[in-house]
Amino acid sequence: MDELSEKCTCAECHMRTLFFAHVSKDELQKVCSLKTEVAYGKGDVIVKEGDKIGGFLYLQKGLLKLSRKTSDGRDQILCISKPFDFVSLLSVFSASEFNYSVTAISDSLTCVLDFNMVKDLVKENGSFALDLIQKLSETSDQIILNSLEIKRKHLHGRVAHVLLFFSDDIYKSAVFELPLSRKEIAEYIGMTTENVIRTLSEFRKDGIIGIEGKRITIIDSDRLHSISEHG
Amino acid sequence: MDELSEKCTCAECHMRTLFFAHVSKDELQKVCSLKTEVAYGKGDVIVKEGDKIGGFLYLQKGLLKLSRKTSDGRDQILCISKPFDFVSLLSVFSASEFNYSVTAISDSLTCVLDFNMVKDLVKENGSFALDLIQKLSETSDQIILNSLEIKRKHLHGRVAHVLLFFSDDIYKSAVFELPLSRKEIAEYIGMTTENVIRTLSEFRKDGIIGIEGKRITIIDSDRLHSISEHG
DNA sequence: TTGGCCGTATGATATTTATCATGGAATTGT
DNA sequence: ACAATTCCATGATAAATATCATACGGCCAA
Known part of the structure; x- marks a missing residue:
């Protein structure tokens, strides 16, 4: 070894x-x-x-x-x-x-x-x-299922989805630096940049998240999960 | 052999x-x-x-x-x-x-x-x-790319996309029986059943397709391709 | 330093799409 | 043969989303 x-x-x-x-x-x-x-x-x-x-x-x-x-x-x-x-x-x-x-x-x-x-x-x-086939298969499955999940959601749900993806899956922390611009988030979840910005602002106004530039703080994770799931 | x-x-x-x-x-x-x-x-x-x-x-x-x-x-x-x-x-x-x-x-x-x-x-x-890996890879690629194509289009483009998929890729004929109900088409391209029906009706009124129940006739294929591509 | 570009932000408006309501045709089960 | 259900269809309306306009801050290059 x-x-x-x-x-x-x-x-x-x-x-x-x-x-x-x-x-x-x-x-x-x-x-x-x-x-x-x-x-x-x-x-x-x-x-x-x-x-x-x-x-x-x-x-x-x-x-x-x-x-x-x-x-x-x-x-x-x-x-x-x-x-x-x-x-x-x-x-x-x-x-x-x-x-x-x-x-x-x-x-x-x-x-x-x-x-x-x-x-x-x-x-x-x-x-x-x-092993390789399994890994390849897993990866494809993940991409396809994730894309279907995003597809079935509305704006708010989609933005919540992305925030939770970074918070839960990537950084495993309630506070993190968004590695994507608002424009890139829009390109990822299929909506306009303006609406991504607007939705983030609404989440902030509702006390669900905190925003300082690219620094995001998930304040009310339950609420965000609920939005991601049910709109 | x-x-x-x-x-x-x-x-x-x-x-x-x-x-x-x-x-x-x-x-x-x-x-x-x-x-x-x-x-x-x-x-x-x-x-x-x-x-x-x-x-x-x-x-x-x-x-x-x-x-x-x-x-x-x-x-x-x-x-x-x-x-x-x-x-x-x-x-x-x-x-x-x-x-x-x-x-x-x-x-x-x-x-x-x-x-x-x-x-x-x-x-x-x-x-x-x-060979198996290649086949698996091709399949996944196709699904992912197809899903991205549908995602980027509007209602009309999506419906045109589906019609052309059946006409060009599956049946290779301008006349074919739709194997999906309007509801299923809606589930496939992510819109409501009513709007699928409405869009098909519009295509018919515009002389782009003919509809007799599930029997579809592609009358103006160029137009349909153009709609699928540019909206 | 300044001008231009990009990212962020917000409001007003237009467009797209979904929802609700209704009805007829076709199909299914009994 | 009948009711019951699903599918197809269309209109009116509501909701979601995009577009257009504007503004402000930061950043980079001339």
């Missing part, structure tokens, strides 16, 4: 237990030998829609947004991805080009594995293949 | 070339020996939300809808699946229960493979594993 960690210089990498549970030391070392770690600052574009898929992208730290341009020039955000959650799994195996862009919305650290290496590992190690 | 077909009684099965391109005759025979074909009539429920995932479901003929119940009791349709396109791939590998229902919207023929058999095949045959 320990010597492996050192060789890999990935001592703290959670991928080992998540993706590589059924991968031997030798196999892991082979994959790790061709990995590239890249750090990105908030706002940096990691992948642009249409880019050739070069490697198997994996998020170690930070937050990313996946977005695409609509034919009428607007942006839509597919999902926010957090570490170990998902990254370029989607469409990596089915397309030769990314059909969405990936942008860091907070300082992030990614790890890129050689794609052929991962493919070889799938071919040679059936248990890894199953 | 021929003797295999006979043993499998699957002479016409397209799965052979799609999923099983890299599967040996022996392996294929093993999987086929434990398959079950089931026919469903229009409206029959194949899987209910919450059902234990028993096998690997595959659609040979017909059309299915995948739907889920929202917490406030309404239905949402995730996608319409057609033969060789997808079926129970989604979430089969990541959950022990279906988180959506599957219903035949036209007479359909499904094929159920033993799940452990498929898992074994993934483990033993890496090329099959890659």
Whole structure:
């Protein structure tokens, strides 16, 4: 274990237990030998829609947004991805080009594995293949179900949904810095920027949240959950 | 080839070339020996939300809808699946229960493979594993992108989108029988039944489509494409 | 330092969409 | 054959949401 960690210089990498549970030391070392770690600052574009898929992208730290341009020039955000959650799994195996862009919305650290290496590992190690399929499946399910949840809600519910997503799922804290602009939130939940701002203001006036610029404080979590659920 | 077909009684099965391109005759025979074909009539429920995932479901003929119940009791349709396109791939590998229902919207023929058999095949045959991952990936991508397309459109665009989906992608004909009720269309594209009906009526009045009950005729396809795209 | 751009904010108004009400046609169950 | 239910249809109205206008602060580049 320990010597492996050192060789890999990935001592703290959670991928080992998540993706590589059924991968031997030798196999892991082979994959790790061709990995590239890249750090990105908030706002940096990691992948642009249409880019050739070069490697198997994996998020170690930070937050990313996946977005695409609509034919009428607007942006839509597919999902926010957090570490170990998902990254370029989607469409990596089915397309030769990314059909969405990936942008860091907070300082992030990614790890890129050689794609052929991962493919070889799938071919040679059936248990890894199953793990990968499961992860891929989970990720897709999550995106689809989340998108359906947002779709069925009204403005207030959608904004509440996003706030609770960051508070409960990402930061696990009632106080946090919104990593998205109001405009990006609008692109994520499919409404206008003005209405996102307005809704946030209403929540503030009703004493449900506190706002200081991007700093949000969830004051009445129950109420917010109720709004997210029933409107 | 021929003797295999006979043993499998699957002479016409397209799965052979799609999923099983890299599967040996022996392996294929093993999987086929434990398959079950089931026919469903229009409206029959194949899987209910919450059902234990028993096998690997595959659609040979017909059309299915995948739907889920929202917490406030309404239905949402995730996608319409057609033969060789997808079926129970989604979430089969990541959950022990279906988180959506599957219903035949036209007479359909499904094929159920033993799940452990498929898992074994993934483990033993890496090329099959890659094919499966690709198929799974394609399917998810399609659902997600389609859902984003619908999301960005207004009522008219959404209804046009659905009509063109059936006309162009499914039936490949300007005249077809709508396999969905107006209510189901509404559940699919996220609007009310009344507005679906109203929009269809408007299209009819404008000479874009013809309507006789469920029989739709696309009269002005260019116009419909334009509406689908730009509103 | 200043001018321009972007993000945030709020109000007034227009548009889009949902809800409510009603009725006829078609289908289902008994 | 009948009531009962669901589907299709349309109009009137209410509610939700988008658009347009305006303003203010911060930030960056010239």
